Amino acid sequence: MNSLGLEAVEKxxxxxxxxxxxxxxxxxxxxxxxxxxxxxxxxxxVSPLAPLRGLAAAYVSVIRxxxxxxxLFFVYYAFPQLGLQVPPMVAAxxxxxxxxxxxxxxxxxxxxxxxxxGQVEAARSLGLSAGQAMRYVVLPQAFLRMLPPLGNEFVAxxxxxxxxxxxxxxxxxxxxxxxxxxxxxxxxxxxxxxVMYYIIxxxxxxxxxxxxxxxxxxx
Amino acid sequence: xxxxxxxxxxxxxxxxxxxxxxxxxxxxxxxxxxxxEVLAIIGPSGSGKSTLLRCLNLLEQPTAxxxxxxxxxxNNPGVDVxxxxxxxxxxxxxxxxxxxxxxVNNVTLAQEKVLHISRREAEERAxxxxxxxxxxxxxxxxxxxxxxxxxxxxxIARALALRPAVMLFDEPTSALDPEMVQEVLAxxxxxxQEGMTMAVVTHEMGFARRAADRIVFVDEGRIVAEAPxxxxxxxxxxxxxxQFLEKIPT
Ligand SMILES: Nc1ncnc2c1ncn2[C@@H]1O[C@H](COP(=O)(O)OP(=O)(O)OP(=O)(O)O)[C@@H](O)[C@H]1O
Ligand SMILES: [Mg+2]
Numbered sequence: 174m175n176s177l178g179l180e181a182v183e184k185x186x187x188x189x190x191x192x193x194x195x196x197x198x199x200x201x202x203x204x205x206x207x208x209x210x211x212x213x214x215x216x217x218x219v220s221p222l223a224p225l226r227g228l229a230a231a232y233v234s235v236i237r238x239x240x241x242x243x244x245l246f247f248v249y250y251a252f253p254q255l256g257l258q259v260p261p262m263v264a265a266x267x268x269x270x271x272x273x274x275x276x277x278x279x280x281x282x283x284x285x286x287x288x289x290x291g292q293v294e295a296a297r298s299l300g301l302s303a304g305q306a307m308r309y310v311v312l313p314q315a316f317l318r319m320l321p322p323l324g325n326e327f328v329a330x331x332x333x334x335x336x337x338x339x340x341x342x343x344x345x346x347x348x349x350x351x352x353x354x355x356x357x358x359x360x361x362x363x364x365x366x367x368v369m370y371y372i373i374x375x376x377x378x379x380x381x382x383x384x385x386x387x388x389x390x391x392x
Numbered sequence: 393x394x395x396x397x398x399x400x401x402x403x404x405x406x407x408x409x410x411x412x413x414x415x416x417x418x419x420x421x422x423x424x425x426x427x428x429e430v431l432a433i434i435g436p437s438g439s440g441k442s443t444l445l446r447c448l449n450l451l452e453q454p455t456a457x458x459x460x461x462x463x464x465x466x467n468n469p470g471v472d473v474x475x476x477x478x479x480x481x482x483x484x485x486x487x488x489x490x491x492x493x494x495x496v497n498n499v500t501l502a503q504e505k506v507l508h509i510s511r512r513e514a515e516e517r518a519x520x521x522x523x524x525x526x527x528x529x530x531x532x533x534x535x536x537x538x539x540x541x542x543x544x545x546x547x548i549a550r551a552l553a554l555r556p557a558v559m560l561f562d563e564p565t566s567a568l569d570p571e572m573v574q575e576v577l578a579x580x581x582x583x584x585q586e587g588m589t590m591a592v593v594t595h596e597m598g599f600a601r602r603a604a605d606r607i608v609f610v611d612e613g614r615i616v617a618e619a620p621x622x623x624x625x626x627x628x629x630x631x632x633x634x635q636f637l638e639k640i641p642t
Binding site for chain 2: 310
């Protein structure tokens with residue numbers, strides 16, 4: 174037997190690939206839902222309605238102020254006590270989305286607030302409503318400024334997705350651990366999934382960079 | 393010069409007051425602009441000229457007093473401010489073009505989104521206005537590739553696109569390099585000659601002298617002098633105006 178366990182990796186590669194697909198799936202769903210939460214949260218943070226602002230601020234504060242793993246365990250293990258059994262995949266995607274959404278809320282808020290006041294004033298002076306000014310003037314410009322921090326956030330989300338292995342979602346890390354428990358090839362298997370994670374995060378960050386470059390035509 | 397125009401004012405402020413917190417910036421301003429009239433608003437920095445102009449289209453909400461436009465009191469809860477604003481164009485010192493939109497789309501945006509004019513018609517109007525301000529060739533450029541003078545001319549076209557009844561200018565040439573001031577003033581001169589009603593906050597005394605029908609002088613939140621240009625410059629009625637004019641190259 175090869176001491177580094179390369180054939181163990183080779184044999185179980187389909188299982189690892191499947192795990193990688195689940196990681197991508199969980200991350201992608203959390204990304205879309207998290208972006209939605211971030212957009213709504215960000216808009217709420219700059220809303221003229223104080224209760225809405227307060228609600229969004231509380232969301233950000235609580236989610237960022239507690240460990241993700243506690244949030245995840247709370248939903249997965251504590252909700253059943255209230256008679257609410259949450260399937261692992263739902264808990265995983267939901268918690269990741271809510272967690273990432275809090276960070277994205279701050280990214281969206283920051284980008285919106287970075288747009289010069291004169292932009293809204295010009296839009297309003299032309300008769301656009303506050304909502305139209307946001308939609309046609311502020312958000313398109315803010316989106317470009319969000320992209321670099323959003324790219325970082327998407328990478329962080331991908332990495333955090335490994336934690337959902339703790340609620341039995343068989344993504345990349347859990348797949349690896351199952352293989353290791355059968356083969357004891359820690360070195361080869363962890364190295365392999367490290368490389369796979371790196372490839373996934375590279376694709377995510379390259380993607381946002383490309384998008385940024387494409388949208389930047391006007392700067 | 394204004395005799396044939398002194399009918400009903402198109403825009404009028406009565407007892408206008410505006411405070412920012414404890415700081416009262418406008419302390420009771422009465423002002424009216426007649427249809428077709430060009431009004432120049434001058435005064436020292438911080439005297440409240442911009443605030444006054446911005447109260448007229450309600451970018452600032454007056455603390456007290458009335459703003460009337462085309463026969464309606466517009467600082468009233470029931471008024472559709474967005475509709476009113478389409479009738480008043482505004483040109484800003486810092487242009488405030490939308491950098492993410494091409495020049496032509498800067499001019500079509502409000503036509504399409506506010507007045508619901510078709511894309512084709514809005515583009516046609518945009519092209520005509522861009523040609524008028526000498527920027528037909530720039531329609532597909534982005535604002536950041538334009539000079540300051542070009543930006544300000546686009547901003548004028550953008551405001552004109554909605555066929556406003558009044559144009560408000562807030563120091564439209566103050567942020568420009570000296571060699572670009574004339575091209576913007578030329579566009580404004582042309583507008584004035586076409587009979588556009590204009591209220592212009594400016595430090596360009598040459599423009600005020602030749603294009604304005606009337607000049608008001610604002611100091612510390614009040615209008616302290618008001619006269620046609622000839623009299624305003626040759627026989628300033630107050631000491632304050634005299635001091636101001638001495639400091640400014642005319
Ligand atoms: N949004 C605001 N909040 C607080 N204070 C303000 C605000 N806008 C204007 N001011 C204050 O009101 C006063 C008048 O400002 P305003 O911009 O109307 O003057 P101005 O005559 O246009 O001056 P300038 O020639 O420098 O443009 C200034 O003291 C300014 O600091
Ligand atoms: Mg000013």
